[in-house]
Amino acid sequence: MRPIEGTLCLICGERIYSPYAVTENRGPRCGVCRRVEPVFARAAAYGSYEGGLRELIHLLKYGGVRPAANVLGRMLAETMATLENEFEQPSVALVPVPLYRARRRQRGFNQAELIARAALKNNACGGRFRLCASALIRQRETSSQIGLTRHQRRENLRGAFAVSDPELVRGREVLIVDDVYTTGATASECARVLRRAGAKTWVATVARTLNNSAQHAGIEPSAVRPDETADTEDTLARAVGG
Numbered sequence: 001m002r003p004i005e006g007t008l009c010l011i012c013g014e015r016i017y018s019p020y021a022v023t024e025n026r027g028p029r030c031g032v033c034r035r036v037e038p039v040f041a042r043a044a045a046y047g048s049y050e051g052g053l054r055e056l057i058h059l060l061k062y063g064g065v066r067p068a069a070n071v072l073g074r075m076l077a078e079t080m081a082t083l084e085n086e087f088e089q090p091s092v093a094l095v096p097v098p099l100y101r102a103r104r105r106q107r108g109f110n111q112a113e114l115i116a117r118a119a120l121k122n123n124a125c126g127g128r129f130r131l132c133a134s135a136l137i138r139q140r141e142t143s144s145q146i147g148l149t150r151h152q153r154r155e156n157l158r159g160a161f162a163v164s165d166p167e168l169v170r171g172r173e174v175l176i177v178d179d180v181y182t183t184g185a186t187a188s189e190c191a192r193v194l195r196r197a198g199a200k201t202w203v204a205t206v207a208r209t210l211n212n213s214a215q216h217a218g219i220e221p222s223a224v225r226p227d228e229t230a231d232t233e234d235t236l237a238r239a240v241g242g
């Protein structure tokens with residue numbers, strides 16, 4: 001469970017293999033971020049979503065082993081620290097991606113919120129972050145994202161999230177937190193409704209799916225389509241009712 005290494009997209013944290021990407025004057029960007037300007041300023045993750053880290057997240061989400069959130073929270077705190085230079089305001093709102101209420105009731109907790117609370121206990125960035133767990137509401141459950149194009153994923157998530165009270169976030173810097181960043185569709189939709197309410201957003205997750213296959217080496221990043229490789233976890237989550 002080591003931090004991600006190598007050349008990463010400056011915006012979304014995707015792994016980059018192309019030597020051309022690093023020569024861009026705005027820093028390395030993956031093909032997706034070069035095509036479409038992301039809604040959030042930047043997304044950062046602690047580790048790759050595989051092996052022990054994936055098991056630990058599953059222990060929390062599907063096994064209900066709450067102490068796992070403490071370990072994951074320490075990792076999130078480290079990731080939050082890497083973003084700290086980007087914030088200008090003295091107080092940054094920490095907003096966990098919400099679960100739909102039926103899902104939350106079934107699980108008994110929102111893993112993103114537990115991890116965020118654990119990260120705050122690690123006193124990340126000297127108490128600058130303020131948990132704002134009720135800022136976002138998930139208004140409906142969303143169907144599986146598997147097999148959908150990037151555009152279809154966006155449509156699938158449209159209207160899924162809402163800002164509970166715009167006054168909570170207007171003019172503020174907001175750090176959206178979640179356990180896993182897969183395609184970024186969920187984080188982007190959260191960022192979109194927060195931006196509409198007047199907030200500037202960043203994203204921090206414990207884990208991220210990465211283009212880590214050797215077959216991507218030497219391929220122009222624009223030819224790599226991470227949006228079609230992820231979300232097997234969604235399948236698993238649905239299979240176990242997670």
Ligand SMILES: [Zn+2]
Pocket residue numbers: 009010011012013014029030031032033034
């Ligand atoms: Zn990117």
